[in-house]
Amino acid sequence: MRFGVNYTPSEGWFHHWLDFDLDSVRADLDSVAALGLDHIRVFPLWPYFQPNRTLIRPRAVEQLRSLAVAAGERGLDVNVDGLQGHLSSFDFLPAWTRTWHRRNLFTDPDILHAQAAYLRTLAAALADLPNFLGMTLGNEVNQFSAGPHPDPDRATGDQIDTWLERMLAACEEGAPGRLHLHAEYDATWYQDDMPFLPAQAARRGAVTAVHSWVFNGTAQRHGRASVPAEHHAAYLVELSKAWAEDPHRPVWLQEVGAPAPLVPAEHAAAFTEATVRNALDCPDLWGITWWCSHDVSRQLADFPELEYGLGLLTNERKPKDTALALARAAAAAAPAPAARTTALVVPADPARRSACAPGGPVYDAFFRLTADGARPTTVLDTRAADRAHLARRGITEVVPPDQVLPTPQGGTRS
Template structure:
């Protein structure tokens, strides 16, 4: 039976998938079918997953700032109920926002209304009403364990100018709205890895590790990591663990959990014939990290190639094909789900001292980006044994080092 959201949120480890509908991608929200969703979620339950992350499309629910449509909200609630049939928990993302390399924004912030969703007060008030309504509605379902503001909202900033202070305040305000509307769910903020690696990016690591109930990270090796040592090289297969360590080492709270909320096997960076091995090695690398709260694979299903204009790598990221056949990635994930002993965390690990604390010196983020001297040093150390990261300002803090279970510093 599904337990309540608070019980679910405190489980030691979760394993799930980001739900991409097999029939019609997210356009399927326009004519939602519970039976089609049921067939998709049956696939995921069959390989031992315990949750899905789902993505209602913002402008289709709030096409006008003053109009929140009940029908798509009811469709979302139906999807959540279908998930419960398979004992699947549900994490709901609110502002889509950005999906599979497309941006979705309502007309009331475009054309002659053009404004930044992060800085314009009228736009922010409209978003707040959307966040309040959806959070209130989904909180009625006991299998909803988390609500994230949106999927990689920092992808929207080029068309929505912002500053670090404004984006931080935007997320803070909206998380307060979620917390009031859905007090029993985890309240989360999601950014992609430019927030960790790009020196001039207006979203900073502080947003990831200071806001929300836990930190989320998204690991994609097409960011240049796969070019360091190839599809199955140690830099490529340890990138997810590297992000986990950057997040754990940067967090003010030494015990703050980290959710690997997105990780996938993109082509051509990882050829199809090496996909299963990439999944197995990536999961084996992160499994012993004591900060790891859970893993959610991107994505549940492929995108039908009859749909046009997606970047080529987006079509084949699914665990299952559009006709519900499990792919090597699904089989590797299923094996990991069965091997619960693999999730035991190491007690004491050596740690490598980073050149910076990215919270304090975000303009130096390039010094910890993939391919940097520090990253290469960490990858080399990681090949011998699991290696933590500690920021220089905490390298002599014995209480902190003990709290994270860190041994000798390098």
């Protein structure tokens, strides 16, 4: 089991690449390593690293490598996200993709060639480092492909599949044999018209990545201490397994955090403990990577209010109660979870994904089962009668959502 953190620099946020200070980075990494974590996820900003379609700045790539080396010196492995892309409500896209040079991020041949070259270059620069885990294509790049983005780059599911295949191949060319993957926000699992599909998330790349945020309607509907809020990350882990072809495909809980004010600061540690405990009860979990390492400085303007305080550590690198909760989990020897033998049926049709979203019948049924003490997983309706598939996954009971009755607790932990 891996425990890590998404690295947000304490000085300058991700704009630190413009004024890169290795001593400051080392101090940040010291504060992360002191928590007993074993990896970080790193975010080069795409426009800073590839400001022109045919220019990948060597100095920026050298700085990324120096960060990875510093992490290795502190016992931290490194995953690198390439196409940033989108972070904390801000879009960071190169000028050669927008306005006067507007071209589709997922279908334009010149853009695809440049993206592949960029990902290949970053991967190759780190390929010889023993602590380099691999590449993530980018952070939640699916948000560029559909609404509610105000200016989406529309694409079909087939076009996205071609894009994923080409970009993952570029990462593999740069660093063969490493853990290369892609990662989307939960619209992939919940939004009917999202062209990034659940089957792609569960089959493309070395592992399945899920990002769990209870501000998606979960905490608003049910409260911070509810079964749905405290088990939302576990739900996404188990939901992803319905589409996987490998019955033991690893799932990485790559982003999860305690967003205020839905989770007030005084309750964040308890939320962290519950979320981690419930995620650890999911078989085949690769690891948990908390969002995020350090707070966003109040000197930086225009972030959504919740973004400023999500760090495990303050800008002065002091650990919060959430950091100590995660550190305790990382230090403990968690037993291997038993197989989940009850499977909730979910629609295979991606145009019916909203059934799995907050308020949908699959979502509600999952948490009713959980509140009743069950440990459910999921299975596609097209596989629900496939005895061989069920046996490979250890499933002995298949339950349609409409057969799960409401519990007396209403899905809320007493």
